[in-house]
Amino acid sequence: MVHDVVIVGGGIAGLSLARELTARGRAPVVLERANGVGGRCATRRVDGQPVDHGLSFLHGRSPAFLAAMAAARDQGAVSRWPRHRDGEGVPCQPQAFDPLDTRLAPAAGVNALAKHLAAGLDVRLGARVETLALGPASHLASDRVWTLTLTGGDQLRARTVALALPVPSMLTLLGTLSPPEAAIAPLLPLLRLIHVVPCLTVIARYPEGTPAPSWEASYPAQSTAVHAVLHDSSKRPGTPRLTLVIQGRPGFSQRHVDTPEAEWAQALLDEAATLHGDWVRTPDLRQPHRWRYARVAIGTELASPLVAHCEGGAVLGLAGDGLHATGGVEGAYLSGVALAARLTGSEPPRA
């Protein structure tokens, strides 16, 4: 069977692309390597309590993204979170605090957005694509189709493939094409302009009775290790356990990304304790997470998604947070919407 469109990556870009294609009468299949959708729009449950350990709140201003955010809003969602900020540091997407942006923290976690987008789509979880190849559709045909090989050896064939991945993962997958494809070669230098930085994070949960800080997010200007400390439990209704998420700065994260996690996790806790008090140093539970490809350095995004029309009629589309001028989670969403318009030859949507 040859699929119409296969999308690699079930993050916000891949899901918005799949929804828009479905709305235009196409039949996309989404392949996601993880056991759940959302990618960096990630929520983990710690003893049943949601914790956002990637993106920490939804924010945006385009009507399309605001509509998606509104649909993901649940009972107990906190508008304009974080409302109480500490420190003079710069958040990773400073526009989030511009009065034009709307901010929202769903009570179930930011991943509620991904779950909402995925509803009704053909999403295949635990499906990691290892290689891409282009070959004839049949022995007689001159047209060509894509073959995607998954971990474990299963294969899917498709006329159009869209990669909705962090740019380094995109480049790795495109590097498996042998021989290289003439129509794709000019895109590679453009992709290499997009600079993706890592972020080491620690979820830290504290014993019952620990007094909660008054701030909801802290962006210290003076720390070289800690970029932000998010008071995650301030987003949760009821009586949640005090939980912080500590995010490392890009430079710190780059230096430690391949070192043992116990070392950098303690370094982040120590630094956060210096900033906010000794109690921060000793959580009763800690969970480090290494985001090797966390976010795109502001200003290195391309303006829009890319499309290559290969010989024999096969089409490649590229979307993701590096392929829309808006950047971040809203840029990821809008890149999927824009790529759907390109692939179906319809009008580009109004941003």
Ligand SMILES: Cc1cc2nc3c(=O)[nH]c(=O)nc-3n(C[C@H](O)[C@H](O)[C@H](O)COP(=O)(O)OP(=O)(O)OC[C@H]3O[C@@H](n4cnc5c(N)ncnc54)[C@H](O)[C@@H]3O)c2cc1C
């Ligand atoms: C710590 C942190 C803080 C952030 N803070 C903010 C913020 O404040 N504001 C903001 O706007 N943005 C922020 N971001 C960035 C934001 O989360 C991303 O821009 C956005 O979620 C990217 O979506 P995406 O769909 O482009 O990529 P991703 O979410 O990375 O989705 C790609 C998907 O592809 C899957 N995948 C990868 N390789 C394969 C493969 N070979 N086969 C199949 N599937 C594969 C992955 O599992 C993933 O689900 C933050 C990110 C992190 C990590």
